[in-house]
Each structure stands twice: as structure tokens, then as C-alpha cells.
Amino acid sequence: MSTIERHQYDVIVIGAGGAGLRAAVEAREANLRVAIICKSLFGKAHTVMAEGGAAASMGNVNEKDNWQVHFRDTMRGGKFLNHFRMAELHAKESPDRIWELETWGALFDRTKEGKISQRNFGGHEYPRLAHVGDRTGLELIRTMQQKIVALQQEDGKKFGSMEANIKVFAELTVTEILKEDGKITGVYGYWRESGEEVLFEAPAVIIATGGVGKTFKITSNSWEGTGDGHALALKAGANLVDMEFLQFHPTGMVWPPSVRGILVTESVRGEGGVLTNTLGERFMFKYIPDVFIDKYADNEAEADRWYLDQDNNRRPPELLPRDEVARAINSEVKAGRGTEHGGVFLDVSKRLSAEVIKKRLPSMWHQFYELAGVDITKEAMEVGPTCHYVMGGVEVEPDTAAAVGVPGLYAAGEVAGGMHGSNRLGGNSLSDLLVFGRRAGMGASEYAKSAKRVPVSEKAITEAAARAQAPFxxxxxxxxxxxxxxxxxxxxxxxxxxxxxxxxxxxxxxxxxxxxxxxxxxxxxxxxxxxxxxxxxxxxxxxxxxxxxxxxxxxxxxxxxx
The missing domain is CATH 1.20.58.100 (Fumarate reductase/succinate dehydrogenase flavoprotein-like, C-terminal domain)
Incomplete structure (x- = not known):
């Protein structure tokens, strides 16, 4: 019998971002024992870098918005390659997930009437993104962690241990998912600090590991975005779909080199920021695809009027879906109309006062002022495309988030494929995390309750240990x-x-x-x-x-x- 550190749970969640935490809450509330494994410190998941907001058709700013319009926008943005059922569930359930988050303590910005405020974003016909300044992802993680601590406190009172039913294992890397006779039996990994190996046994595993950005040279992703979940799932026998579709966010920082790729939120354009080349041309009017021509202004006068009268004017082309804007910027730079550092200019200072910019875009102001020496209340930002998001991922059953072909394996968030088609709309990621994180937690819980536990064989442990030790x-x-x-x-x-x-x-x-x-x-x-x-x-x-x-x-x- 192996003497490595062992743990037994009902459900294992790999990843402590929005999808992982929402899944863990759902499994714990189903009265199951849950392990949350995260590669970094708890609270440092890449979700905290999501800035603009969470898309949900609550209709707080424009009552014409509804789930059908959100569904249409999502399908159109994904070039109709989305899994329609995932897009449907997402559009229908996002408002409830946002309101639920508020009941758990999320402090969203408000309208004058006291409702949750919603802002404009690329590809969305109506103001749809519930937001907390430009730090929405950070607030989502804070709220979810607060919810988990509250559940742990309940367990502490009831069972005498706060970790009786839900425990976080931070700074731990999972090296493989274990199976016996085609069924999930657990995961194998090691502590990043000590290098000591660990075995977790459970009939259900939820992968919520995020993206793959560190595969690329210029990326908005944190160091954790190394495609762990995609690879773990593929090695475990799951299918990956839509892997050709990577989203290059049109606006990442360009200069200085030390900050190249860091995200510049789409909220800047949603609040009125305009893109110009080195000739001073507002170039996006040249890049409106035919499919969007009825919704986007082809001249500056109409685009500017839209900010005052959205019912009678078409949207500015700066708010086209991200893939269109990224390609346009790439074309301008290749045509020699880009900056000396390979970007273009993004300017919000001519639209909003310094006071409003610092209120609505506090992180952006601080980010540019501290990292690039640029005051965005007075001057333009230099921006360019950065690898931001992978639409491809684990093929899942939409209603349960179960990985196709691997009993006991589930996936949610960026690591799951299908929801966004060939291009994700801004803001859909945070609501995606909540909708399918919950569904993954539900699906895994139902499976774990009915599944017969299969022990991990000594052969599987020996082989996993050998692979972990091989580099030495x-x-x-x-x-x-x-x-x-x-x-x-x-x-x-x-x-x-x-x-x-x-x-x-x-x-x-x-x-x-x-x-x-x-x-x-x-x-x-x-x-x-x-x-x-x-x-x-x-x-x-x-x-x-x-x-x-x-x-x-x-x-x-x-x-x-x-």
C-alpha cells in the first residue's frame, strides 16, 4: 500500500475561479463533501482580472432587453457555431445568477433608481453588463469566497470543523485524472511548495481550470493559464471541440514591454472610447461586416449621437464583437498606420471628464498611470491585440456540464467548449461561469450520490508517481x-x-x-x-x-x- 498523502471526497473541483467556486457551492449545498484544488493561492484565480462586467438581460437600463435578444447576440457573435442549447441556457439563467450573487453580498454599481447598473459592450444590442466599476471579476471572487466561508462556518457549528464538508487545497498542481474501468476514481497531484505527492479519491471531478493564454507570447492571462484542464480532460478520454477558436482581445497594453498584453477592458469603449490610427483616423468605420451594417453606424456623427439617443441611432463600430475589432487593428498596424510600438490609440478623455473616468474606470486609470506613466484622463492609451480567451474546450452535455464519454467528469467555464462558438462576446464569460458552474455542481452531485465508488488501484498510483518523478x-x-x-x-x-x-x-x-x-x-x-x-x-x-x-x-x- 502506497504511503503518500490521501484524501477522500464526494466531489473534487479543480480550479478556484468563478466556475469552480460556484460548482463547489452547489455540491456542498447538496450535502456532499467537496475538495477545491487550486494551483495558486485561494483568491488569486484569473477571474479577478475580468473587468467589464457580467452579461445578463435584466433590462435595468433598457427594458427592451430580454433573454431572446441576448441569445441572438451571443449566436451572432459566435458566427452561429455556438452550441445552441448552451447559449439558450446561458441567456435564460444569467439574470437569476446575478441576482443570486447580489443576495450573497455582491456590491454592484447602481442606477439612479437603485437597480443594478448595466453598461454597453461590444456585440450586445442593449446595455447588459452588470458591473462593479471595472473590477467586476474581483467582486465576483470576493463574494464567492465569502459564500464558501459562510458555509464552512455553518459546518464548524454543526460538525466541529469548518473543513468538514468543504476544504480548499491551495498551491497544489493536479498532474492527472485517474480512472478505473472507464470511470473517474480521483486525481493525482503534488504540493507546489514541497513537491510532495497527493492522492484524492472521489467518484466525480469538475474541471474549472480556465484558459490557455500562456501558450502564446503576448497574453492577458496570468501564469496559471497553461491549458491544464484541457490537457487533463483529453488524457482522460474526453473530447475537445472548437480548439481552433482563440480570442485575441483587441485592446491589451502595448508599451512598455514589461506590461505588453495586460488587458485594457472593453468598458473603455463601452463608456465612449474611440480607436484611432497614427493619422488620427477613426478607422473602425472601414471594417464593418455586412452582417452588422444594420446595427453599426458608418459615420462619426451618427456614432456620437448614439451615446445620447440609442433608440434612433446605430452603435459606434468600436463596439463590434472583439474578433472584428482585433482584425481591424491588426490590419491598420500591418498597413503602416500603427504606432511605433505596434498598436493603435484608444482615447476616452475627449468623451468623459476626469472625475467620471476615475469613477467608472478606476482600475484602468491606475493601471496606465502606474505601469505606463499615462494619465488616461488627459491622453490616449496605446493598445493592441492580446491572446485573451479560448472558445474551445471539453465537449460537455449542456444541461449537466458532464464531459461526453467520461462518466464522472464535468467541466465548466473557459475550459468547457461550445457555449461561445467561434467568438465570445465581452461579459458573457462571467455569467457563463455562474450558469454552468452551478450546473456542473448539480450534475456532479447527482452522479456522486448514485455512483458506486471504485478504489484507485495501486498500479495507477505507481504509474502516476513515476510520471511525476520522471523529470528528476x-x-x-x-x-x-x-x-x-x-x-x-x-x-x-x-x-x-x-x-x-x-x-x-x-x-x-x-x-x-x-x-x-x-x-x-x-x-x-x-x-x-x-x-x-x-x-x-x-x-x-x-x-x-x-x-x-x-x-x-x-x-x-x-x-x-x-
Whole structure:
């Protein structure tokens, strides 16, 4: 019998962002024992970086809004490749999830009438994003953590231990999902601080690990976005869908180099910010697709009037879906009309007063002032596309969030595919987390209650341990940092916003070569506080994701999304 650290739970949640925490709450309220495993510190999930708001058709600012319009906007934004049932459930249930969050203590901005305020965003016909300044994701995580602590306090009073039914395991990396006879039995991982290995046994596992941005050179994602959940699910036998569709957010910071890729919220454009090139041209009027021409103004006068009279004027083209804006910026830069640092200008200072900017966009003001020395109340921001979100992910059953073909496995949030089609609308991610996090928690709970527990075999533990120890058993092998840098150059140059068949084929060959070399990665030193050890596992996941993306993209010959 193995002597490694062991834990037994009913449901394991991998990831402590919005989807993971919402799933954990649902499973705990079904009277099940839940383990939350997170790669970083609790509260540091990438959800905190979501700024603009959560999309929900509450109709607080424009009563014409409803779930059908939200559904239509989502499908149109995704170029009608969305899984229609996921988009339908999302549009119908988002308002309830926002109101629920408020009952748990979320402090949303208010309208003059005292309702939850909602702002305009690209691709949404009506003001739809419930927001907390430009720090909405941070408030969502704060509220969800508060809810979990409240549940733990209930358990403390009832069972004498706050961790009786829900426990957080922070700074722990999951290396694989374990199965016996085709069914989930648990997960294997290690503590990032000590390197010691851990076994978790449970009949149901929910993957809520977020995105894949660190596969790319320029990204808005945090260091955690290494595609862990995508790779874990694929290795466990699940399907990945829509992996060719990566969203490059049109506005990331461009200068200085140390902050390149950091997100500049779409709220800046929602509040009236305009995009211009180095000639001073408001260039987005040249890039309105035919499918959107009836909804978007083709001249500055009408676009400006829209801010005062939205019923009788078309929207500014700066509020087109993100894929359209990112391609437009990319085209301007390639045509030589970009800044010397490879971006364009985004200016909100001519639309709003300094006082209003600091009130509505406090994080943006602070971010540019501290990191770039730019006062956005007086001057324009320099922005350009940054790898932001992956629409592709685990194929799931919409109503239960169950991974297709793997009993006991569930996925929610960015790691799940289908909901957003070929392009996600801004704001749909936060409401997606809540809607499908809840559904994943419900589905996993129902499964765990009825499933017969299957013990993890000693053979499975031995094999998992050997794979975890492998990088230390090699000497003079490849360096994980060098291979990661090579991978990022390949994806940046060959699998970016604009793709060609020849470049994608080249990328596939080069990624395969790195995968072959990565099998010989060696790690020096001990297990404690060893970042090279961590990257060895992260890189394996990123290579699998990059290969999936390139191979999917080469088969998709028409241009949709991005």
C-alpha cells in the first residue's frame, strides 16, 4: 500500500475561479463533501482580472432587453457555431445568477433608481453588463469566497470543523485524472511548495481550470493559464471541440514591454472610447461586416449621437464583437498606420471628464498611470491585440456540464467548449461561469450520490508517481524554459490572428518536434520551491493544447471568429 498523502471526497473541483467556486457551492449545498484544488493561492484565480462586467438581460437600463435578444447576440457573435442549447441556457439563467450573487453580498454599481447598473459592450444590442466599476471579476471572487466561508462556518457549528464538508487545497498542481474501468476514481497531484505527492479519491471531478493564454507570447492571462484542464480532460478520454477558436482581445497594453498584453477592458469603449490610427483616423468605420451594417453606424456623427439617443441611432463600430475589432487593428498596424510600438490609440478623455473616468474606470486609470506613466484622463492609451480567451474546450452535455464519454467528469467555464462558438462576446464569460458552474455542481452531485465508488488501484498510483518523478530521473536533458520560449514564438508567428494553411502546417511540424524533445526534459535541484519542476508539467499541457489548436485550425478553411 502506497504511503503518500490521501484524501477522500464526494466531489473534487479543480480550479478556484468563478466556475469552480460556484460548482463547489452547489455540491456542498447538496450535502456532499467537496475538495477545491487550486494551483495558486485561494483568491488569486484569473477571474479577478475580468473587468467589464457580467452579461445578463435584466433590462435595468433598457427594458427592451430580454433573454431572446441576448441569445441572438451571443449566436451572432459566435458566427452561429455556438452550441445552441448552451447559449439558450446561458441567456435564460444569467439574470437569476446575478441576482443570486447580489443576495450573497455582491456590491454592484447602481442606477439612479437603485437597480443594478448595466453598461454597453461590444456585440450586445442593449446595455447588459452588470458591473462593479471595472473590477467586476474581483467582486465576483470576493463574494464567492465569502459564500464558501459562510458555509464552512455553518459546518464548524454543526460538525466541529469548518473543513468538514468543504476544504480548499491551495498551491497544489493536479498532474492527472485517474480512472478505473472507464470511470473517474480521483486525481493525482503534488504540493507546489514541497513537491510532495497527493492522492484524492472521489467518484466525480469538475474541471474549472480556465484558459490557455500562456501558450502564446503576448497574453492577458496570468501564469496559471497553461491549458491544464484541457490537457487533463483529453488524457482522460474526453473530447475537445472548437480548439481552433482563440480570442485575441483587441485592446491589451502595448508599451512598455514589461506590461505588453495586460488587458485594457472593453468598458473603455463601452463608456465612449474611440480607436484611432497614427493619422488620427477613426478607422473602425472601414471594417464593418455586412452582417452588422444594420446595427453599426458608418459615420462619426451618427456614432456620437448614439451615446445620447440609442433608440434612433446605430452603435459606434468600436463596439463590434472583439474578433472584428482585433482584425481591424491588426490590419491598420500591418498597413503602416500603427504606432511605433505596434498598436493603435484608444482615447476616452475627449468623451468623459476626469472625475467620471476615475469613477467608472478606476482600475484602468491606475493601471496606465502606474505601469505606463499615462494619465488616461488627459491622453490616449496605446493598445493592441492580446491572446485573451479560448472558445474551445471539453465537449460537455449542456444541461449537466458532464464531459461526453467520461462518466464522472464535468467541466465548466473557459475550459468547457461550445457555449461561445467561434467568438465570445465581452461579459458573457462571467455569467457563463455562474450558469454552468452551478450546473456542473448539480450534475456532479447527482452522479456522486448514485455512483458506486471504485478504489484507485495501486498500479495507477505507481504509474502516476513515476510520471511525476520522471523529470528528476534524467540528466543533461532539455530545458523547459527554452522549449516554452520556442513554443510561444511558434504560436505567435504561425497560429495568431491571421493564419495560412502553409504556416499552420509548419507550426504542426515544429510543435511535434518540441513535444518529442520535451520527453527528455530534465530538472535539477530538489522538489521544494522548484519552478522548473512546475514548468515541466505545464509545458506538456501547453504543447498538447497548441497541437490541438493548430491541427483544428488547418481543417477550418473558412474564416470565422477569433
Amino acid at each position: 530521473s534524467r540528466t543533461g536533458g532539455e530545458n523547459a524554459y527554452s522549449l516554452h520560449a520556442e513554443l510561444q514564438e511558434i504560436t505567435h508567428n504561425l497560429v495568431g490572428i491571421v493564419r495560412t494553411g502553409a504556416e499552420l502546417e509548419e507550426a504542426i511540424v515544429k510543435i511535434a518536434d518540441i513535444r518529442k524533445r520535451s520527453a527528455n526534459i530534465s530538472v535539477s535541484g530538489g522538489r521544494e520551491f522548484n519552478p522548473g519542476f512546475h514548468l515541466a508539467f505545464d509545458l506538456d499541457n501547453m504543447l498538447l493544447v497548441a497541437e490541438s489548436t493548430a491541427k483544428s485550425a488547418v481543417l477550418r478553411e473558412e474564416s470565422r471568429g477569433g
